[in-house]
Amino acid sequence: MRRRFAIISLVIFALAGAAWALDRALPPPMARALAVGGELTDRNGRTLSVLPAAGGVWRLATGVDDVPPHLVAMLVAAEDRRFWHHPGVDPIAMARAAAQWARRGHVVSGGSTLTMQVARLLEPRPRTLRAKAIETLRAIQLEWRYSKREILGLWLTLAPQGGNIEGIRAGSLVWFGRPSRQLDMAEAALLVGLARQPTRSRPDRHPAAARRARDSVLLSRAAPAVSEQDADMALGAPLPLRRQPLPRLAPHLARQLRNGPTTLDAGLQRAVETILTESLATLPDRASIAIMLAETGPRAVRALAGGAWMAQNRAGALDLSAAIRSPGSALKPLLYALAFQEGLVMPATLLSDMPRSFGSYAPENFDHGFAGQITVADALRQSLNLPAVSLLAQLGPVRFAGLLKDAGFSPRLPAGADPSLPLALGGAGFTLRGMLGLYATLADGGRSAPLALRPGPRAQARQVLEPHAAQLVGAILAQPFPAGGPTGIAWKTGTSWGARDAWAMGFDARHVAGVWVGRPDGTPMPGATGARLALPILARVMALVPPAPLAPLQVRAQAAPLAEAPDRLRLLFPPPGAVLEDGADLVIRSAGGQRPLIFMVDGAPIGSEPARREARWQPPGPGHYRITVLDAEGSATGATIRIR
Structure with missing residues (x-):
């Protein structure tokens, strides 16, 4: 008896050790969950x-506290009623799915838990029996490593919401233009239902299918947080018909x-x-x-x-x-x-x-x-x-x-x-x-x-x-x-x-x-x-x-x-000895001295405003001219120039 107990204990210990080694050697692929956009x-x-994640996908990190309680309640009621109790795999749901498949010859319900869905979202694969087996093992591994709330957070982050939209927070911004915490009953149900068939149920392209997906979730009244009266009111709510611009x-x-x-x-x-x-x-x-x-x-x-x-x-x-x-x-x-x-x-x-x-x-x-x-x-x-x-x-x-x-x-x-x-x-x-x-x-x-x-x-x-x-x-x-x-x-x-x-x-x-x-x-x-x-x-x-x-x-x-x-009177333009072309007005500019100023050419005053330090003069033709500027104190400055 003792020997049998020792062998069983050794086998259990060996299996646990092997499971630990496999878990460390093949950890869950968390890259997609970590590759979230900026916010x-x-x-x-x-x-x-918000900024997109790599590849142009709009995906924002989402936790249980980022969504209203009624969304979590409807999600669990519609997708995995025993989520809070099973170890990642629901034997009852699996057995029911297998019996339905054997009886009808095709898949009626998949038997996937939310944890198995997370495994598939982390590591998408073609839908085969081999893929299902891997999802099952990964689900057990995820439950071993993470709490139930953390697993829900992974689902809320990765759930497809149509097109290049993933996760409930991104879906809420795109389809309703507001934070996910503010989702009402009908809106929350649409996002949960949209994750089932994100391409066929997009409300902007397939509104009838989107309404059926939403109503299916609303009618899954297993959670006490969702009353029958609230669900019935949400059934008549309008659907969004276009994407909303993301916050910029x-x-x-x-x-x-x-x-x-x-x-x-x-x-x-x-x-x-x-x-x-x-x-x-x-x-x-x-x-x-x-x-x-x-x-x-x-x-x-x-x-x-x-x-x-x-x-x-x-x-x-x-x-x-x-x-x-x-x-x-x-x-x-x-x-x-x-x-x-x-x-x-x-x-x-x-x-x-x-x-x-x-x-x-x-x-x-x-x-x-x-x-x-x-x-x-x-x-x-x-x-x-x-x-x-x-x-x-x-x-x-x-x-x-x-x-x-x-x-x-x-x-x-x-x-x-x-x-x-x-x-x-x-x-x-x-x-x-x-x-x-x-x-x-x-x-x-x-x-x-x-x-x-x-x-x-x-x-x-x-x-x-x-x-x-x-x-x-x-x-x-x-x-x-x-x-x-x-x-x-x-x-x-x-x-x-x-x-x-x-x-x-x-x-x-x-x-x-x-x-x-x-x-x-x-x-x-x-x-x-x-x-x-x-x-x-x-x-x-x-x-x-x-x-x-x-x-x-x-x-x-x-x-x-x-x-x-004091600033002395100076002639800024034209400078002494300047040679200028004929045919255009010449602007004579000065600086310094006491105003009013008098501008003269060859001793004859030219028209100017007393308060200004510049005057315009039209040369009568080619030749040499003497330009002089006088200020109010009698100071003078000037230059001889040539017009050609």
Whole structure:
């Protein structure tokens, strides 16, 4: 007796050991279950965008908690009533299937458990007796390795839903356009029934077959979670007749991050993308838009639209929020903040907006005019170039570039180049992401921190500007939008040289936003400005968030002007000795001196506007001419030229 018991024990031990060795040598093929598509979610867990798995299959990881309880109840009732109790194979169902086959000569019911179906989904094979035997062994192996809930999760992930759609979550998005947790009774039944014959029961192609598949599941009322009354009501529900578009919010960020949660807000993201799409009609040909919106304190990006994703001829696949572009005058607020911090000026300090050269560098204002004596606050609001360059000359370009670097967003300069005075007017490269970070520093009282796209711990903010300096800039720039919009927003525009880039940046007490408009290939947009193209978009973006207005700053001139060297009168064009062709108007241009100016040719005045520094002259014919310019203080400059 003992010997027999020992032999039996040895055999059992040997079989168990062999089974363990086979399980380790031939593990279940989990590649298809692991090859799921990408899914980006917002800060509340809502799906922003999905990406296909390898081969273009829409398959998303799905667990029991991702579907409503009534779907699981109907699935078990319709497919495998003893699922929770059998070891992967249901002997009763197998015996019934064999008897039906022997009696009728063909398969009536397959006897497959849900676990066996999972084995077939993991490793598709032709429907043969050999394949059935392998499925049976794999089912036992799966039950050995995984819990019942995990096996259900595999089925919910892999169940065919018609065409290139697999899994309940993907099926719910495609056929009903909403998350699988929100499926009602009829919808859940359709997806369960669709898995039986996904090609023949597709509702968009075979609605009658789809209805029969759904109703068959609804009539399998074995689960207590599905009442007869609920099932009867679901029988009359309409079927979806077409596929719904899959979520494609934040497509550029989805391609960058591919999976997982983000700091974005789905509602704000959708609204920003709508603004972007609607604004394209107002732009020059081939121009695109990038928009960002962030919450200042945590630096959490709430919306990011990197370009016109689906628009024709606008390079929609490029993430233009990361493109390096010239910010034009949009950098000036940081420069003025540094000047306030260093005590160089205050908002009421008077500056001279008059012609001045800095060595060989002679900047001009956008309109080629000059404002004369003006307060620092008004110089910043009006985005005057000469006062900004004058301030940078006194602060030092390296010092200003150091501030930008300390804030975490270094300017991109040409290889081997050092920071120089054109930096005040956007003579360096920045991305929209970088500019948003710089404006967040101003909005947060001079504290710098990186922008966040993922939830989680935040890097500690660093004080790179004194709070009063940042707050003064915000108060100066808090002004109404020209075309209307939310109030209490500090905003600044920028236009790069050659009208290649149009910017509008803004912030209130809680949010910071930025808009870039331009052609992806960097070609000019004649007549484009930040105020005309980008600022109206910024106003619409800032209107999306709850108001948190800043108080504007009212300034009266109080301080004495900064001492600046007078700018001498100069003739810019034509240069001395120039030889020009006859037959066209000649534009005489000057710089410096005190207006009004008088332009003369061979001692005779020519028509000109006293406030302007240029005049047009039509040469009467070939010959030598003497051009002279006089200013209000009697200074004169001139040149002799030849017309041929």
